[in-house]
Amino acid sequence: MRDNVDTLLAREAERRSGIPAWLDIPEPKGFRPKRKYRTIWISDIHLGTRGCNAAMLVDFLSAVECETLYLVGDIVDGWRLRKGWYWPDAHNEVVRRILKMAHRGTRVIFIAGNHDEMLRDYAGLSFGGVELALESVHTTLDGRRLLVTHGDAFDGVVLYARWLAFLGDKAYGLLLRANIVFNAVRRRFKMPYWSLSAYMKKKVKNAVQYIGSYEEAVANEAISRGFDGVVCGHIHCAEIREFGGITYYNDGDWVESCTALAEDLTGNLAIIDWIAETGGHTVMPEALAEASA
Template identity: 70%
Template sequence: MPDWFHEQEPRSFQPKQKYRTVWISDVHLGTSGCNAELLLDFLHSIQCDTLYLVGDIVDGWRLRKGWYWPSSHNEVLRRILKMAHKGTRVVYVPGNHDEMFRDYVGLGFGGVELAHEAIHETADGRLLLVTHGDMFDSVVLYAKWLAFLGDTAYTFLLKANVWLNAVRRRLHLPYWSLSSYLKMRVKNAVSFIGKYEEAVARAALDRGVDGVVCGHIHHAEIRDIDGVTYYNDGDWVESCTALVEDKFGQMSIVDWAEHNRQRQQAAKREKALA
């Protein structure tokens, strides 16, 4: 193991939240929009039997245009590898931004399994298809040049997020996503999300499973669509969310940005009362 693997991790003063399964996607390591510090905080705060990395963990599209890799991005990878080393099953389902890893499906590295997709059985016996979801995005499939154009505009919004939140930190304000706020107020974007969710659910129905877990569109959601449960675990550039399963098979979305806001507000109240 490299020397950094054995470096001491920060000590937590709160017990870790235990889950049966955790799904995260769309981290986009290698971009300035990645909220690596919030993700690290989340990963240090949990224990789980299985961790699914549901695509776009590393952003190969952006890295090909220019190298950006701060130490916090190394720390995310180190934390995931440590979880695998300590007994967590880690399954990596590559997405379109990290499609270079699809050539290595079936192999493993550092205890991390690579797979095109996975079938997950919940504690209560339901079968869930786990896939990144880009194959259901007609723009990515049939007009890749348009996807790259959209990626450029989206990257500008994410950079604006970084600048905005740098100012908010100076003002001791919590994280807030400008890009997420604007996306959910654009009619075409909302319409696309709805159609995408329905397409994914139809595919899951055809596969004979009870539900589907995906990422790709950066919009965390749990909803029933024609008897199929659609789960989207969100992302770590806008909403900073994860999907989790408890020991009974109950599924929920963890909004870590909101958790962080509440934690900061509680700390302020305690400080004011001290």
């Protein structure tokens, strides 16, 4: 009864203010306590693709609160959407959850990546409480200055051979489709999610060499600009490493690894592996609307 009253009140508020009613609907009673963080970084969600683990991301976002949320590029996959429209309800729920966090006081900073490069022309503007930027600077609780960038500027393939990047993206897309089928079979046998594409990438020698070179290039940029560290995404490989006195952080992705980087309330930064924490089991898409209401 109380939930119905809250819904009616929210709808009346929407009618008067123009703000969507769902932004003000409270979390369901009995919902799990939220983990509180100072800062969270997520990237490479690739909304608009079949490889996006939207259900797992909504489950994660529903479980946390933070003062600042960085969306570190490739949130929406414009490359794929130009080829054909794919946007299930689960992807709407990701957007809805992020906007709800912004409405409730979280500062949300969206740094455009190469797959959502169409947003780079709008850097400096904001929509729905989400700030658009090309890059950002984050100051940790202990005073360290971190460069926050998607990271595609340090990828020689994307920067100097765009046609090769698109070709690689197509091959990667085929691998992700195989990953979807592979995990559909695992679900039938009640087995947890496991990324075939991530496993294959780690086993290919050239991919391992590329990742190492990329990390070094990003770290050297942070060193040359006088930062204490750098946070990026782009290569779908979560990592924390030391390079020449600075710290390299990669928050991973929500296609393969389902990871985020988080700064807790004491200033400590760590990778959150949501697959490991949930055992690879999470809410299914049909339950998303209820989970994020």
